[in-house]
Amino acid sequence: MNSGRSHQSPPLDALLAALPREVVPARDLWPGVAALIAPASRPAAVHRRWPLAFAASVSVATAIGLIVWQAGRQPPPAAEDATTSAIRPALVEDAGFALPGGGKYLATRAGLEQTYRERLALLPPKTRLRVEEDLATIRAANDDIRKALAADPQSPVLNRLLEGIWQQEFDLYVTVARNTDPAVRRTRS
């Protein structure tokens, strides 16, 4: 019955390939979507991701605090080590955040990072591993945002996210420095 047609019909693959994958809806569906995604409609996790790095540094602080508390050998840091004390005013001064890439930012960041590297070995192995993982998370987030910004440099959201990531990196360095102050003092005394 269809024999005549079959000789002229293109193979099935060609027919399927010819179908448009996109089919524009008969009406604009966005207003309906927009009505359902009002700001309050997203679960509380709405800001969780970007600040995945924020969560990371919080976990760092918690982990360090917990380990120190569990060890029970060190008193809480009543006074800061000279190195940390020297860094923190500079951080506070810059924490209003001199634009990254600027001299002040880079100097502060370099100082903090150096202290971080020196102090990292003082942390218990498990804590150190966790801190390093958190820093890797922060840096991966930083890379993602920078790539995104390369395509959309003026995005206010992306710029805010980037500032947040810088803040988290600084916080992590400071947290490590602060929590290793007692060990540094013992070594010196």
Added chain:
Amino acid sequence: MQATAQVVDFRDAAQREAVAERATVVAAIAGDRQAFEKLYRRHAARLHGLCLRLTGHRETAEDCVQEAFVSAWRALPGFETRSAFATWLHRIAVNTVLARRRGLAAALEHTVDGEIGDLDRRHADTTPALDVEAAIAALPDGARHVLVLVGLYGFSHEEAADALDIAVGTSKAQLHRARALLAAQLGLDPEAT
């Protein structure tokens, strides 16, 4: 030389587009609804095509597209930006369609007398494309779902099996079945398909 330059240009454009999309996704993750609307504008037609072919019913497909975007908005905070957004979104749409079908009302929505079937009767034999759409719409659900996902929207059998909650072997068998049924409906020589 010219062909090479074109290829390079294309790749650069594709990369630029990918980076731009990623930026938009990141902004949407952060709660930027305008960025999410951009994503909607970019993906809605393809998602609608997918839903329309899975459901065979225009209004149901539109509802599924809306539901899928709303679900995506809510799930965005958990989206890994290293994954392809389109793939993730398609998966949400498939889940939405299947969830609807599991509902009592959904059982009544799909019918070959639906919109595409109607179009087929009105325009029978006018265009080959319409023939194909109507033939796809008339396929049994299992065969149609696999054909649409694997044959039209680029899912692997593994991805389709996962999305449809079937075995990979079943997915392959359903695709074979769908192609055989389509060939028969379209009067194609099975050997030529």
